[in-house]
Amino acid sequence: MRALTLIPVHGIPEIRPGDGLAALIADAAAAQDTPLLDRDCVVVTQKVVSKAENRLVAIDPDDRDARRALIESESVRVLRRRGDLLITETRHGFVCANAGIDLSNVEDGYAALLPLDADRSAQRIRDGLRATRGVDVAIVISDTFGRAWRNGLTDVAIGIAGLAAVADLRGTHDALGRELQVTEVAVADEVAGAAELVMGKAAAVPVAIVRGLDPTWSRDGRARDLVRAPADDLFR
């Protein structure tokens, strides 16, 4: 297996509703002499996707009631409350804090909601890059979620195109020839988390190129493949 390279893409401008992300990403990557290549995976943070798709809503950040109402309107279920923190399940099935709504890196007085269907957002960027630049890349839309039991946030995949969500190694054999037991690896989440390592939260790098992923993972995963069905979930 060869090395994997993660390249931050600098120079993406402040995104406005209606902006075409595919062209902006391709241009910024080319401008820093790391043009997109076939089989790259491009990780794009949720926030720029939400801005491009005009998923912004006006909100007074100090109005706690309005904030809570907005979170609840974006949720199908509230799992836990502690003070102003709500852990909810979004319409997509994601379990995260405050329905994934974020006030940081958004203009004052606005909050960014999650994309309605980030798998579709990813597919749109992928199709755009193929149509206008002739390059065949996978796309992961990432967002920063907390976890149960462990401190710290990690970036995970909320939208995918052209990459497996989960690589199922069940039934393959380990190095001692025995059948492996449970090895469904959430590769799209690991790709999202890896990309965050070169993005930095405050550095305004919303895009990273992941180069050198296992080519057998080039298939049409969906972020919803990463959502554990409530009936299978021991913690919902």
Added chain:
Amino acid sequence: MRALTLIPVHGIPEIRPGDGLAALIADAAAAQDTPLLDRDCVVVTQKVVSKAENRLVAIDPDDRDARRALIESESVRVLRRRGDLLITETRHGFVCANAGIDLSNVEDGYAALLPLDADRSAQRIRDGLRATRGVDVAIVISDTFGRAWRNGLTDVAIGIAGLAAVADLRGTHDALGRELQVTEVAVADEVAGAAELVMGKAAAVPVAIVRGLDPTWSRDGRARDLVRAPADDLFR
């Protein structure tokens, strides 16, 4: 921010109790012309650490009662049971399936328990590399855990030396000049997950080099920093 490179280290031999991992890792990295460099982070999977530290116990894999008793003896609390699957809290505070005990990639009739103190294991490898090779690297011991709410497993850090567990960006400012709210990023977990992308489960690559991490993360994190205190945990 510069690019990050992940390099799988091939050619690590089958590990036996008492083996010195530092020398084996340094030699294998040098043999494939990617010698360790100062400021690299070396990710080592739990299994080779457990083998080197002789954390192997004899067990009949078909004896379900013995298996359950072993899991319980390695746990301080059982959170959930479903059939043969137990989600438990280990002595270290990790919440994972079957107390992290694994039967794959271990010789028939043996199971590998988690290291007693994987932070110390990491420090030992780090010290060994510094003493015998004069190279100053960080070490992450990784293991493959499931998550609540999301399908698929990801690799996380169970032992750390020379790297922040969590990079606290609280109080820094976002690209629009506002103070960021919650941005404690679990960088050690993201490093572990990223490394898995070049290891592959069945490929017997138990070590990867992560080159190019943010130098401000070079500090003495501990895996226990990643364990959320039960009192703060809404899901325990």
